[in-house]
Amino acid sequence: MIYRLGYAKLNVSDLEKSLDFYEKTLGFIKTKQEGKTAYLRAVEEFDQYSLILHEDRDNVCLHHFGLRVSSEEALDEIKQKNEELGVEMEEVKDEDLGRVIKIVTPSGHPVAFYHHSPQVNVYHGENRDVILPMRRSHLQNGVPPVRIDHMNIRVPNVNKEWDFWKNFGFSMSEYVEGDNENERYAAWLRREPFTHDIALVYKEVASLHHVAFIVDGVTGVVKTADILADAGYRDSIEYGPGRHGVSNAFFLYIKDPDGHRIEIYADDYKRDLDQEPIGWTQEAYEKNGRLWWGSEVPASFKETTPINKNFIKKDELVK
């Protein structure tokens, strides 16, 4: 069984610049750096990292994203299912994550499945005092995200990609109708009882629209814009804050130094996985779904980040 989105790995052109943005300004916690690769986590996460930044100026892209599964046996089943589906696949051994099943989805998206995930230590001192990860607020800076939430990826055929993910137990929370019955304009997929781990939106070329991180409510969203503007990153604020009708998200879209878009996110809702998807007609989506209220979507919002074309057959995985 797949649990959830675990991490995103982004290739960046200048690691130092990226760390100034993510670590120094926003307040992600860097748990490890190995050469040109930095591992970051949001402040309420138990995993050692949910965001990996890798400097590769010749291949700035979404390197891949990782989905955590419930056990090694679950990993076997996922491997077998991918074999049945004839998906491009590779198994590698990662120093941190152990066995990793790498695939390229029908749309071309690079995805890794893994079970093992190094955890933040919660026991401290000789008396085994417990300190939860979020109870280190005195060591935080910025307006740190609380945890990773979802990937919003663009695909040339939403239904086809949805057919693929259905094989792995994904549930659709909401969707937008397409021009005819066999199409959808967008679909929000999840393994956790929220609106999405992976959102699929139509675009001719498969690409990354954004990675979303949850912050501490409406205030966290606004303070993120404040701190970016205060720190000289005003131009990194692309769009928002505003509220989506779909997902009820209170959003702010920002762009990192390489133009990777990050959604700063609050107010998602909870709904059981077995419930029927909520369907928006194109008309309803245009009227209230894309935007419940807020400024109009800027033209730049159509831009996306390329995805890694060399995910399989490369020697390294997460590092």
Add this chain to the structure above:
Amino acid sequence: MIYRLGYAKLNVSDLEKSLDFYEKTLGFIKTKQEGKTAYLRAVEEFDQYSLILHEDRDNVCLHHFGLRVSSEEALDEIKQKNEELGVEMEEVKDEDLGRVIKIVTPSGHPVAFYHHSPQVNVYHGENRDVILPMRRSHLQNGVPPVRIDHMNIRVPNVNKEWDFWKNFGFSMSEYVEGDNENERYAAWLRREPFTHDIALVYKEVASLHHVAFIVDGVTGVVKTADILADAGYRDSIEYGPGRHGVSNAFFLYIKDPDGHRIEIYADDYKRDLDQEPIGWTQEAYEKNGRLWWGSEVPASFKETTPINKNFIKKDELVK
């Protein structure tokens, strides 16, 4: 598979008084009333109700709580497992919930399993506009809870009750050690990746400590105290606000007109179900676990609400 805690049913001595507290003051939404039984939901819930109040002045108690399961087949499996375990059980047909499996746990707690759950309609108007349940804020009053979170029940033997719930896929998120290896003082159990759906804490007599509802962050917790005091319910504020070490909860404990304790709750964390439980020694728990910071626990906090002794063999279930 069990999804989660679905609802709690409380017997009350005076329904009108209870509705003044829960509906008029706190802002729960009453979706239905049938005679002396009222069905309420929190504002971000898709289920029609998560709190049922039933007037029965001769039997003021926790009537039972309901756990929602993923399918009718899952209900069959749960029935079979309970049969194997030799648990007192009864199957009934409920007008709203359909098939309901009623049991009494080894400690004596009254529990219902069900799959079907009537949902809030999200489609409106002839154009099938979508309106999510939480986007009705103009119709709300009070400082309404967002959703039900957990039951905190008292049991004479924590490990024995935990052994029972393990059969149904529950995971332990945290626990407090007892006086010897075979005991635990408390254990937090969950089916969702948060700290708990059901908390078990030691007490000689099985009883209810509290039902918890999540509100909109720290502000929601404080505003709940404000509105209670403003409305003349100052004496209903028993304890808090403060922060627990266990679960990271920012809490406020309040008491309804019958003395049923409700936890108003924010800042729970998210952690995968397969992770090892976090264990607190008695010493660590006394030092930081019970209370990360805040006023000392009042004496009244040991008081509990009785549980229904006549759950099985009664004709009615949820109504």
Add this chain to the structure above:
Amino acid sequence: MIYRLGYAKLNVSDLEKSLDFYEKTLGFIKTKQEGKTAYLRAVEEFDQYSLILHEDRDNVCLHHFGLRVSSEEALDEIKQKNEELGVEMEEVKDEDLGRVIKIVTPSGHPVAFYHHSPQVNVYHGENRDVILPMRRSHLQNGVPPVRIDHMNIRVPNVNKEWDFWKNFGFSMSEYVEGDNENERYAAWLRREPFTHDIALVYKEVASLHHVAFIVDGVTGVVKTADILADAGYRDSIEYGPGRHGVSNAFFLYIKDPDGHRIEIYADDYKRDLDQEPIGWTQEAYEKNGRLWWGSEVPASFKETTPINKNFIKKDELVK
């Protein structure tokens, strides 16, 4: 001595529609209605009203705004000063406010000075229990404004209007330079140690840009947008939320059913009246002053509300 902005009176075309907006949706408290005139207050105000709505469909406009002065003697001084300045003036007796000095400023803005202001009763019951106005949260609805903050008016000559207000002890907190030394594009004036009671911004025709009300922080601003959209007033949200550089305001601009613009406002700062004004060059204002961050100003933002041309010589004043 003038204390502060006390109230704004707006002429509206349909009082019922306006009350649906201000009272039913936003949550202003109506303290009195006499025929086609309604008196409203924000929830933390001790004054009986800060917003007066008067139905006059033939003269939809800013009727006038009122400035509260410290004593009857202060009123005498203000009257004398206006006489010296040769300003169009009239003294009337108001049922609520007592003596009222009505004037038209050099730019043509209708202003009333008054000392007496009926207060919300804070003593309750035979034991003279004290209940402060804001401790009635159980009786509130909507996302009620906390208090009136300022008027933003347009004037054809900022310096000339500033010269007038200087006579009454106003201090300038910030300003924007104009095209030459003798001009200013905008000036923020105050009698209280915040950024403004009255903002003056250049426009050929004297008119009202907006009346501002403070809400409960950043959350209050966002919830105001939410409740408007939820209640069907999405088109009433004109601009924001965002942050101004000038005044540090976290803003949302909304329009009432007649197009009167209301600023929903948080995060103003405090600074002594004797401090030198903070001066923005045109360049600095364009870069960061108008907007510290947020979506670009919409074209509609240039629109203004007419001001009352018949303020003096009318028989009635506040009612």
Add this chain to the structure above:
Amino acid sequence: MIYRLGYAKLNVSDLEKSLDFYEKTLGFIKTKQEGKTAYLRAVEEFDQYSLILHEDRDNVCLHHFGLRVSSEEALDEIKQKNEELGVEMEEVKDEDLGRVIKIVTPSGHPVAFYHHSPQVNVYHGENRDVILPMRRSHLQNGVPPVRIDHMNIRVPNVNKEWDFWKNFGFSMSEYVEGDNENERYAAWLRREPFTHDIALVYKEVASLHHVAFIVDGVTGVVKTADILADAGYRDSIEYGPGRHGVSNAFFLYIKDPDGHRIEIYADDYKRDLDQEPIGWTQEAYEKNGRLWWGSEVPASFKETTPINKNFIKKDELVK
């Protein structure tokens, strides 16, 4: 005319420890340190400092507090008035504040009056860009207070001290009745239109109860408790959070390493200086005034900090 409370100077036993508490943990900004004296400000203040910490382990006490007046002429008037009143007084020249009038009030409290106050620079770069003090959030840490609010001092005779302060234009916002007509148990005095710059509460020995700083709303209050507990200062949290009836304050009382009490404060209200004081009977105060809701006042809350006995005749003033 006196504007407001400007700063408090506290003698501490170990400056390094105090800075770890105020600067490193809470997030006050240190603007200057000279030997064993550190000058700190809260983040939205334009003054260079509002809190002065001076290491003097033989005289740990409230050194004095400073009231800012509107002009040098106002300072002359205050000097003259104090002379008339026969108050112990001294004029000194301070490097930062210029002329300073030092007095000891009838109860024995050490107070300084000053006009000049060094300001935070708001102009930056060669283009004279404006950056307001609070728009440096990327340089902040902790949960920084926004601004100083008030002194709560204990006096053996509330009415006598009130008679003194009346001479300087102070207004009483609220009071608690004493055992007979000529006494008051407590009185809240202000020069700004909030509840208090100086609170007087009865105690046999004149002393300091607390200095209050405003934080960013209810959330700021709770986060202050969080960060203190997280940083190992849990024992510094003395009382709260809760809400006072008097002043409507949402409060948290904390103690610095020397036991000086600081109130972390939100939700004060605004009311004109000329309004009649709000009077609480002893009964009403006991019932709802001291505590609108929250845990009972702890015994330690009666403890106070000594005040400086050597304020006049000392060579130095602020440093």
